[in-house]
Amino acid sequence: MSEFASLLNSFKKTAARKRPHAENVVVRPPSPPPAHPSFPSVHRDVGRGDDGGVGGSSDSFELSFLVIGAQKAGTSWLHSQLRRCDRLALPRDRKEVHFWDWHHRRGFDWYVRQFDFPPRRRGAGAGGDERRPLRYGEITPCYVVLPPPTIAEIKRCFPGIKLIFVARNLVDRAWSAMVMELRDRNMGMNPGEFADGVVEGGGDDERRGPKRSRQRVDAVSIAQRLRMQRQSSPSSWSDEYFLERLRSETHASRSDYAAHLRHWYAHFPPESILLLDYREIEADPRGLLLRVAMHVGLAEDEARAYVTSLREEDVRRRVNAADANDDETSRRALSRRPDLERKMREHLLPYTRDFNEMLAERGLSWKLSEV
Numbered sequence: 001m002s003e004f005a006s007l008l009n010s011f012k013k014t015a016a017r018k019r020p021h022a023e024n025v026v027v028r029p030p031s032p033p034p035a036h037p038s039f040p041s042v043h044r045d046v047g048r049g050d051d052g053g054v055g056g057s058s059d060s061f062e063l064s065f066l067v068i069g070a071q072k073a074g075t076s077w078l079h080s081q082l083r084r085c086d087r088l089a090l091p092r093d094r095k096e097v098h099f100w101d102w103h104h105r106r107g108f109d110w111y112v113r114q115f116d117f118p119p120r121r122r123g124a125g126a127g128g129d130e131r132r133p134l135r136y137g138e139i140t141p142c143y144v145v146l147p148p149p150t151i152a153e154i155k156r157c158f159p160g161i162k163l164i165f166v167a168r169n170l171v172d173r174a175w176s177a178m179v180m181e182l183r184d185r186n187m188g189m190n191p192g193e194f195a196d197g198v199v200e201g202g203g204d205d206e207r208r209g210p211k212r213s214r215q216r217v218d219a220v221s222i223a224q225r226l227r228m229q230r231q232s233s234p235s236s237w238s239d240e241y242f243l244e245r246l247r248s249e250t251h252a253s254r255s256d257y258a259a260h261l262r263h264w265y266a267h268f269p270p271e272s273i274l275l276l277d278y279r280e281i282e283a284d285p286r287g288l289l290l291r292v293a294m295h296v297g298l299a300e301d302e303a304r305a306y307v308t309s310l311r312e313e314d315v316r317r318r319v320n321a322a323d324a325n326d327d328e329t330s331r332r333a334l335s336r337r338p339d340l341e342r343k344m345r346e347h348l349l350p351y352t353r354d355f356n357e358m359l360a361e362r363g364l365s366w367k368l369s370e371v
């Protein structure tokens with residue numbers, strides 16, 4: 001295969017991985033506005049009355065659950081499983097709605113419109129069968145870092161809401177997130193120009209095309225592509241680069257599970273918040289899903305029927321993996337850098353211990369590995 005064809009294949013592979021599809025829907029606007037405590041209140045905006053009604057088309061809407069994190073802890077897998085439960089209604093065409101952080105200003109009716117109202121239940125209204133109402137919920141893993149005023153607002157609007165947080169070993173979480181950052185950087189550099197010049201035209205033939213201007217674009221694109229490919233590969237970056245990213249505000253915040261969860265515990269009773277161990281996704285995926293289904297309000301018979309209905313190959317599938325086939329971006333790449341791995345572990349140890357203390361306080365017997 002020519003160098004050009006191999007570059008093209010590699011580009012298509014990366015683009016396909018990023019493209020939202022049924023099992024891997026990750027919506028990540030490039031520059032999200034930061035969450036701000038002075039957002040107009042949902043309560044005030046929609047005139048939610050004393051009776052709890054939200055007004056307009058969202059009259060009977062009750063948000064039953066939010067999966068608030070953690071980022072890179074199997075939340076896309078969880079999304080792909082919960083979508084298969086016909087007693088749950090999730091956002092229609094995306095995994096992460098980001099209402100409570102980025103899109104709050106669009107208003108509550110916008111939020112309600114994002115949800116799936118399966119056609120066969122339309123006749124019964126938004127709540128479906130009155131005896132067994134649908135449970136509405138969504139999964140946006142960075143909700144865990146929401147500021148306390150927004151958390152208070154969620155509580156005010158939906159006092160009975162259930163929350164779910166999946167915790168992953170902090171070194172693995174951070175590595176997974178930093179590999180994703182490099183991949184995003186790769187996709188962010190002039191993908192449109194590359195597509196115009198190369199992808200649409202159809203590979204090698206395009207290089208021999210008649211238009212000189214297009215040839216120039218191809219040449220630039222290939223040079224860019226080579227540079228982008230190098231830049232998206234973890235091996236192109238020093239240990240110091242990763243440690244610096246780890247110290248950045250983004251990663252410091254996302255690693256500090258306990259500090260952020262304390263904000264949620266300040267507003268919600270402990271039984272509203274289900275803390276799950278990421279390792280259970282592999283060890284006992286159906287057991288984990290049963291707990292989630294019951295936590296969000298399904299009756300035990302409904303929850304068991306749902307979990308039993310899932311196909312083994314779906315439950316066992318990895319969703320949104322860094323790339324199981326790419327040794328360079330997988331967890332193995334970090335294992336080959338023991339010095340970096342050790343420094344990451346040392347840096348993250350205080351966060352791990354803090355979270356483990358929180359688990360112990362809640363009477364949970366599992367903990368994240370400290371070694």
Ligand SMILES: Nc1ncnc2c1ncn2[C@@H]1O[C@H](COP(=O)(O)OS(=O)(=O)O)[C@@H](OP(=O)(O)O)[C@H]1O
Pocket residue numbers: 026070071072073074075076077141172176177281282315316317318319320321322323331
């Ligand atoms: N079934 C199963 N078992 C074990 N691990 C799994 C599974 N499905 C997904 N994953 C891993 O979860 C990581 C992606 O997490 P998220 O989907 O939460 O990422 S994101 O925050 O939405 O971008 C991502 O981790 P990395 O591969 O280390 O990046 C996935 O591989």
